[in-house]
Amino acid sequence: MPHIRIATRRSPLALWQAEYIAAELEKMSPDITTELVKIVTRGDKILDVPLAQVGGKGLFTKEIDEALLDGRADIAVHSMKDVPTMLPEGTSIRAHPKREDPRDAVATITGGGLATLPEGATIGTSSLRRVAQLKAKYPSFNFVSVRGNIQTRLSKMGNEVDAVILAAAGIRRMGMEDQMHEFIDTETLLPAVAQGTLGIQTRDSDDAINALVDRLNDTDTVDRTRAERAFLARLEGGCQVPIAAFATLDGEQLHLKGLVGSVDGTVVIRREISGPRGTGAAMGVALADEILDAGARPILEALYAGE
Numbered sequence: 627m628p629h630i631r632i633a634t635r636r637s638p639l640a641l642w643q644a645e646y647i648a649a650e651l652e653k654m655s656p657d658i659t660t661e662l663v664k665i666v667t668r669g670d671k672i673l674d675v676p677l678a679q680v681g682g683k684g685l686f687t688k689e690i691d692e693a694l695l696d697g698r699a700d701i702a703v704h705s706m707k708d709v710p711t712m713l714p715e716g717t718s719i720r721a722h723p724k725r726e727d728p729r730d731a732v733a734t735i736t737g738g739g740l741a742t743l744p745e746g747a748t749i750g751t752s753s754l755r756r757v758a759q760l761k762a763k764y765p766s767f768n769f770v771s772v773r774g775n776i777q778t779r780l781s782k783m784g785n786e787v788d789a790v791i792l793a794a795a796g797i798r799r800m801g802m803e804d805q806m807h808e809f810i811d812t813e814t815l816l817p818a819v820a821q822g823t824l825g826i827q828t829r830d831s832d833d834a835i836n837a838l839v840d841r842l843n844d845t846d847t848v849d850r851t852r853a854e855r856a857f858l859a860r861l862e863g864g865c866q867v868p869i870a871a872f873a874t875l876d877g878e879q880l881h882l883k884g885l886v887g888s889v890d891g892t893v894v895i896r897r898e899i900s901g902p903r904g905t906g907a908a909m910g911v912a913l914a915d916e917i918l919d920a921g922a923r924p925i926l927e928a929l930y931a932g933e
């Protein structure tokens with residue numbers, strides 16, 4: 627009769643996600659009970675600096691890793707978008723439940739999409755990925771950093787900024803769809819690696835917990851995530867770099883699109899690749915190499931040198 631302690635951040639979205647996984651585990655057997663272990667990460671404390679300038683990988687995950695390794699928690703629930711490609715020895719991401727909406731969503735003062743905003747409109751987002759892609763389509767817009775949880779960022783619309791861009795998955799989990807005015811298609815705004823996907827981290831040695839957590843895997847989400855994360859790992863990208871990747875499945879075929887942009891939005895290098903779904907990891911690496919060879923290498927070197 628396992629009692630499962632679930633490490634989570636304290637934001638409303640993180641708590642929703644942890645409670646969702648708690649409920650899925652409790653559904654498996656009447657013997658299973660759960661408890662949330664709430665953790666404050668460095669990323670939650672530093673709110674006044676744009677994410678791209680905070681630096682350091684695992685900004686939202688390091689303290690959670692420590693809780694798992696210390697034995698204060700048995701599993702951790704993460705937004706995969708925030709999880710570095712390298713995890714500490716002894717823990718792994720064991721399962722990915724079915725992916726939520728991978729797109730980005732926008733709330734605007736006009737109540738319409740981004741295209742309804744006037745020239746020079748101010749758009750709130752701290753994501754270089756969003757800025758690099760949207761500058762090409764909306765060259766007159768001013769992009770400014772907004773930090774904080776979803777509720778905080780949305781509250782800035784109408785005073786500090788004319789629009790706010792957020793991940794649709796978080797918005798849907800919070801039941802805030804009706805406050806959004808556009809869901810941007812993935813061709814216009816390629817999502818962050820694993821946007822909308824949760825990951826459940828466990829200790830490798832914990833056989834009983836791992837056997838339970840394995841049952842939460844969604845095979846399609848696992849194959850898509852593997853390809854996108856292999857792409858990211860090859861580029862050594864944190865959230866400081868405009869990087870996007872999005873995998874889709876068409877039967878047994880996996881399609882992977884990726885891009886790397888310069889921070890000023892003047893260069894965006896896009897490529898895509900297809901192959902059997904079981905080869906996602908190799909496809910991610912091959913796609914990253916192709917983009918590096920097509921001109922991304924100097925962009926990334928300049929960024930990492932400046933860190």
Ligand SMILES: NCc1[nH]cc(CCC(=O)O)c1CC(=O)O
Pocket residue numbers: 705706707708776791792793794795796820821822823824
């Ligand atoms: N960087 C914060 C973060 N990490 C995951 C999500 C949304 C949920 C998800 O992608 O699963 C968000 C909020 C946002 O970008 O608007």
